Amino acid sequence: MKEIEAGRITEDGEDEEPLTLEPPVEEPVEIPVEVPA
Amino acid sequence: MSTAGFSDQPVTGTVVGYRWWDLFLNGGGPRMWVEPSHPQPPTLCGAWARWEPGVNQAQCLAIQQPMVIFSMTGARVTSSTGEHPWHTSAPEQGCHCGYWAFWGRPLYWRTTEPTSVGTLVNGIVPILGVAEGWGRTLKGSLGFRCEYAKVTALLAPPAFKTLLSELQPQAMIYTNPRAMFAEHPSGILEGNKTE
Numbered sequence: 001m002k003e004i005e006a007g008r009i010t011e012d013g014e015d016e017e018p019l020t021l022e023p024p025v026e027e028p029v030e031i032p033v034e035v036p037a
Numbered sequence: 038m039s040t041a042g043f044s045d046q047p048v049t050g051t052v053v054g055y056r057w058w059d060l061f062l063n064g065g066g067p068r069m070w071v072e073p074s075h076p077q078p079p080t081l082c083g084a085w086a087r088w089e090p091g092v093n094q095a096q097c098l099a100i101q102q103p104m105v106i107f108s109m110t111g112a113r114v115t116s117s118t119g120e121h122p123w124h125t126s127a128p129e130q131g132c133h134c135g136y137w138a139f140w141g142r143p144l145y146w147r148t149t150e151p152t153s154v155g156t157l158v159n160g161i162v163p164i165l166g167v168a169e170g171w172g173r174t175l176k177g178s179l180g181f182r183c184e185y186a187k188v189t190a191l192l193a194p195p196a197f198k199t200l201l202s203e204l205q206p207q208a209m210i211y212t213n214p215r216a217m218f219a220e221h222p223s224g225i226l227e228g229n230k231t232e
Contacts, residue, residue, distance in 0.1 A: 007085075016130055019044075024049050
């Protein structure tokens with residue numbers, strides 16, 4: 001079984017691809033409130 | 038403007054991957070020594086740092102001091118850097134900094150068989166789970182390293198279910214590995230889609 005080194009995310013000779021990610025903003029959800037008559 | 042290939046225009050999305058943590062039942066963690074007579078609260082740690090509840094921000098942990106070498110004559114020679122120079126931003130290419138996880142299920146020296154998960158060795162319990170990251174991110178064929186990360190799911194041995202849910206209240210706690218993997222596929226998440 002192959003051992004994976006901590007923090008090593010590529011195989012030998014491969015490049016890492018830089019990305020800048022932003023988590024999607026969660027839209028607020030309006031919950032209708034029923035007012036008793 | 039960008040640094041080392043990182044764009045200033047972020048792409049909406051997060052990365053999701055699998056990894057192991059160590060649950061230190063007596064506190065402490067990597068690089069720390071805890072006196073047995075002074076037990077600390079339990080901590081969940083990666084290879085080099087604690088994972089706090091909620092969002093964690095990465096720092097480069099490469100040694101900042103110059104490496105000191107003694108020559109054959111006993112004269113002190115100072116090298117400018119160690120193997121990995123320290124960076125002001127993390128992750129950085131050519132280093133191992135950043136919060137990392139793997140695309141594949143990590144089976145390197147442990148197993149996902151429920152009977153083997155949670156074996157206690159010297160007060161340390163290995164815990165398998167799911168991490169989600171974003172911000173400055175490096176993507177590789179095996180996994181990712183990123184600037185911001187949180188624990189999203191943990192596979193809990195029954196005896197540690199309550200403790201893990203207290204340590205990482207935002208994480209979903211599973212006892213069945215198949216359910217955890219099915220509900221948390223690894224990859225780049227763009228909205229509801231997984232690449």
